[in-house]
Amino acid sequence: MKTYRTFLADENGCFGNFGGAYIPEQLKKCIDELRENYYDMITAPDFREEYDNLLQNYVGRPSPLYFANRLSDKYKCRIYLKREDLNHTGAHKINNTIGQVLLAGRMGKKRIIAETGAGQHGLATATVCALMGMECTIYMGEMDMQRQQLNVEKMKMLGAQVVPVKSGSGTLTNAVDAALQDWCSNEKDTFYIIGSAVGPHPYPDMVSYFQSVISREIKYQLLEQEGRDYPDYLIACVGGGSNASGTMFHYIDEPRTKIVLAEAAGKGLHSGYSAATVNEGVIGILHGSKSLVMQDENGELKEAYSISAGLDYPGVGPMIANLSISGKIDVQAVTDEEAVAAAFELTKMEGIIPALESSHALGLLPKLNAETNDVVVITVSGRGDKDMVTYTNYL
């Protein structure tokens, strides 16, 4: 069998024991077509040129690497914030949706589908579909649609059809299932844009690559500001793992950098209200790939909980699962309470209101034990506008 090139996954789409493509027969054609084409298409010079141009002039990249002066004083280390919150649409997600919509166009697809939880990925997808003149359908749990009305209105204004998913708990997992079902019946003209480093191969590999612009920029920005291109600590939050994968992409084999990720522990580890998949999960298959999954003794998927709608996913990307099992990265649990406290701290000390997801990364600062003058880079994955209703409860 012919093998196809990949970025960080092996030729079977695995990261160690994790990953792969566990898909129904009807999806095999779509996935094969994507698997055989993505690497060559997205590394081609004309693709890179168009992609880089849009990142610069449409998204507003490079995003600043901002030295947080007052926060650094408090924690007695040198803290830099990678400002993905300043991207167009307010988060890192657009780095990936632009990449995938360009790929869809090159593969001759006319229609885009996507799932969304908090609405951020749906918004980023509807945005690039408007930009490219593509037809766009977004699947969203009915419960999530009620919780995230502003994003629903924005998607509609951008011309997307938002389809409420009533099954199950009416949240992200159900929306993914609905999108996969749509893809099965519309494989010829439809491209499925997945929003995180999850799903069957090649999605985790491809999404991590599109997000790798984050660490590519950190490298030269740190060199300019610190005189060396690696930090002592690299910190990001992890839901599925896309902003984390992008933040670590160029540092995975850098022995001088400790990578610490924050996952959402809701009301506490093992409280029954958590989304801390790496700390609590077991090996299982979710949405087409083998990874760590929150399951009960009977193999039933547990419902994930976090104050942050972008982190309450009962799975995690296979690359994160593998790196944590092999001890290359440290994935720590951060509770709702710790995340909210960190959000208020950043807001009061630096004048930046972070997304609740990003606040989990910031919530690691008090636990870090960095030494004086250690260089710490934290990715602020998104801005907090969408979370104001939640923050208001704590004012």
Ligand SMILES: *Cc1c(COP(=O)(O)O)cnc(C)c1O
């Ligand atoms: C979606 C989202 C996340 C979580 O997704 P990852 O794929 O783990 O990055 C984190 N932060 C923000 C702002 C998001 O919108």
